[in-house]
Amino acid sequence: EGGRTALHHAAVRGEPEMLKFLINAGTKSYNEDDEEDIESGGGEKLQPKMLLTMVDEQGDTALHKAVLSYKLEAVRFLVDADPDFEYSSNISGDTPLIIAIREAQLNENKYDTGKIRKLLFMMQPNQIKVRTGENEWTLLHHAAYNGDVSIIADIIKFCPSCLELVDNEGKNFLHIAAKWEKVQVVKHVLGARDIPVSVLNDQDNDGNTPLHIAAITGNETLTRCFLFDPRVVKTTVNKDGQPVLHAIKFSYDKRKAGVFDIVDTVDQSDLKDQRDFDLVVGALIATVSFTAGITVPGGYISDGPNQGMAVLSKKGSFVAFIISNNMALIFSLYAVFSHFCARRLSEEAEIIYQLNVATFCTLAAIYCMMVAFIMGSFAVLANSSWLGIVVSIISCFFFIFACRPMWRIAMQRKRCTAASQHKRST
Structure with missing residues (x-):
């Protein structure tokens, strides 16, 4: 029914013993079939944990169902069964981690939703890299767009390499935060001293850095956050030939910004x-x-x-x-x-x-x-x-x-x- 396997039903009910039995039975069955194929000289070797990858008509795996049902032990078992498996998004564009985050927010971390979210961040950080939508945004891009500092803090902690991911326009999550004027996100990220400098100064397909985009928005508070951070480069020029400092339209302390030796120059x-x-x-x-x-x-x-x-x-x-x-x-x-x-x-x-x-x-x-x-x-x-x-x-x-x-x-x-x-x- 609906393309669901026995593993999907067991995940919904949250029965770790049944999940263990099904996966072991599936593995044993596949191994026996493989031996017969090898002896007969034909056939292709099957993946022993293929049940984990099977999806229903909504594109949900068993892990999707376990997360949606708030079954912590089932989630833990499925993740432990294959920690390296890269889960994709379902038809709605949701990965198990995205579902866990949404449910934790809706339920204020009750019903084990907070624990499930933390578990997936720790054990399945690769889900952060899954791209969704026309813009190919990752979870980090969506978090920046929504101004969700807690998600960004978890990503910085559990998957720092994800910070450099960009969408189809070459924008990283700081570009998105600057474009949509998410000041709290920018302040939190700049306050984390272990953020790679390349993330702060990354240029998108138009040659704009996060500082450039912040200056274009005209938001003084946002722009000053970037401007007064010594790690942010202030000499970049975009593909239109516009220096980043020329995009700033308000007065500021040039000595504090560290640009007193370049800001007064003209082309x-x-x-x-x-x-x-x-x-x-x-x-x-x-x-x-x-x-x-x-x-x-x-x-x-x-x-x-x-x-x-x-x-x-x-x-x-x-x-x-x-x-x-x-x-x-x-x-x-x-x-x-x-x-x-x-x-x-x-x-x-x-x-x-x-x-x-x-x-x-x-x-x-x-x-x-x-x-x-x-x-x-x-x-x-x-x-x-x-x-x-x-x-x-x-x-x-x-x-x-x-x-x-x-x-x-x-x-x-x-x-x-x-x-x-x-x-x-x-």
């Missing part, structure tokens, strides 16, 4: 875009400053002994305008000149130096140009002092708004300097 395409943009800004400031120096505010004296002189030349605000505008022109031209030199240098250190000089000069030119605008406006609005003051106050908001980004730039340079010194000292 060549980003560096080229930055140089082109800075060059355009420098050239624009130089053009504006040069134009303002020729067409001074207030115009020129058209007649008399001072013909051709600036009308506002004797005012202090006009003098300040001329000086600041001249400095803006000098800084911007030197920034353009530094970019010109950087494009023709081949040594990386020299190129970076020239680009840093160009950046500093561009920032200085922007500030000087703003000062020149304020002083020029104040000079031409001298007859309406209140309006000149209002314009000057409004213009000063630029310096207030610029404080934060300048502070960030200064702190970043400080970290880079500290990183360079640390790298040289080590």
Whole structure:
């Protein structure tokens, strides 16, 4: 009935003596048949424990049935009968171990379900490696997906070699935990110091490590778990050419993460875009400053002994305008000149130096140009002092708004300097 053998029925009833009798009888029968075949010179030698492998219409072996019926002694006997046998999954995709785990959870380890689960983990760890479903997930993948830390802890204890198993996308269980944001699983695994480093840094078919996937999800807590673990490599690049650190979109302690010497670097395409943009800004400031120096505010004296002189030349605000505008022109031209030199240098250190000089000069030119605008406006609005003051106050908001980004730039340079010194000292 239903394809079940006598061994299936004995397993359901949990009768170890009957199980022992059936297996021994089957073994004796097979041996006798083998001897007759050998004497007659024909036949194929049969496996002495074939009864253990026989399945019913649901794909269940006798061990499946014993586990489903909570028969601890029957389970123990069947496992001892052939500890090395590799049980497969039934039609539902369940191995005896998966059934034991599910029943233990449903029954809160009552009715010997907890003992059966532990016994199978100890005696049949190979069941963890059985792949099921379209993704070819193992028990470990399913545990990571469900966030079941207890199962993962047992697998780490009884089958550490199973940790490196991957599905058909090349993902191990940490990839799955990161993708589905199972923070507790990741914390538990990273807290186990004997986890192979290869598991933490394994790349899937797309070249993504668990850290890469965690960063893509945007989960800061999850990403920081990987980021602050010294065993996790932070220099990997996936097949799309994206460095793992470029996928992180939030601020973090770069020194604690151990990436202060690599995180602020950019690839060549980003560096080229930055140089082109800075060059355009420098050239624009130089053009504006040069134009303002020729067409001074207030115009020129058209007649008399001072013909051709600036009308506002004797005012202090006009003098300040001329000086600041001249400095803006000098800084911007030197920034353009530094970019010109950087494009023709081949040594990386020299190129970076020239680009840093160009950046500093561009920032200085922007500030000087703003000062020149304020002083020029104040000079031409001298007859309406209140309006000149209002314009000057409004213009000063630029310096207030610029404080934060300048502070960030200064702190970043400080970290880079500290990183360079640390790298040289080590």
